[in-house]
Amino acid sequence: MNIKEAAARTNLPAKTIRYYEDIGLVQPDRNANGYRAFEEADIHKLAFIGRARGLGFTVEECRTLLHLYEDTTRTSAEVKSIARDHLARIDQRIAEMKEMRKTLAHLVSCCAGDDRPNCPILDSLASDQSVKSG
Amino acid sequence: MNIKEAAARTNLPAKTIRYYEDIGLVQPDRNANGYRAFEEADIHKLAFIGRARGLGFTVEECRTLLHLYEDTTRTSAEVKSIARDHLARIDQRIAEMKEMRKTLAHLVSCCAGDDRPNCPILDSLASDQSVKSG
DNA sequence: TATTGACCTTCCAGTTACTGGAGGCACTAA
DNA sequence: TTAGTGCCTCCAGTAACTGGAAGGTCAATA
Secondary structure (H helix, E strand, O other), X not given: OOHHHHHHHHOOOHHHHHHHHHOOOOOOEEOOOOOEEOOHHHHHHHHHHHHHHHOOOOHHHHHHHHHHHHOOOOOHHXXXXXXXXXXXXXXXXXXXXXXXXXXXXXXXXXXXXXXXXXXXXXHHHHOOOOOOOO | OOHHHHHHHHOXXXXXXXXXXXXXXXXXXXXXXXXXXOOHHXXXXXHHHHHXXXXXXXXXXXXXXXXXHHOOOOOHHHHHHHHHHHHHHHHHHHHHHHHHHHHHHHHHHHOOOOXXXXXXXXXXXXXXXXXXXX
């Protein structure tokens, strides 16, 4: 199958699929005309990558997960370790964003949002003190 | 003051300060020897930018906020609008990450993490069905 | 048969916000 | 004078694509 159908089947942009080939995540065959010829196995791999990316794994983690998937001598401990690290990163990132959100929401709530220049958001950014103490 | 002290005063890496000059966020004077000569006003600007970045505003948003800060004819509505957009982005991102977290945490909890190859995390990534229904 | 138009190819550049490093002056203290 | 530190510029790399140009291929139609 051509790249367009592969894209439709995997919900990945054709550009992204070409990129994944570039970096060696998939190696579809080629037809005589030079077009990529995707097999079911390629689709399966791409979908696997797409799902892992959707969970926020980096492309390199996807590569590793794919290797583990294809290596029947893997241990589930290896996989779990990658997933747990990723989970920890997500938790940290969520905590950071919640902190931002809290401060920002406070500032937004303090700002009149009218046609006058006075603005607690700018005051806060301009001052050593107030951003954190929101 | 030289860049090192400016970096210490603003908690920004010297490299980052040079970058901010490159993209026109600050324009410190130069000494006869070519060294950047930071004034208090530059430090103030840099600290402003640093705080805005710390709240997750993009560099371009920081540029706009800085302009608004220096424009006494601004309206607080302009500022609030930027902040509110950013807040919405943060909320969306947090929601996405929580969704990832939920799925991932479930998968991790299902995985034995031992020396056997059987792994629900990989099974899930390999299957159309299970990632979302975790 | 010639020609659309959709599809495919490769390659290059741009995105965000820095960060690292090379090569080379400038300044200070011993 | 020499060593060490600090400063300069410029180039390249990061992550994961994305957009676009230039051009070949294929199927259907006039």
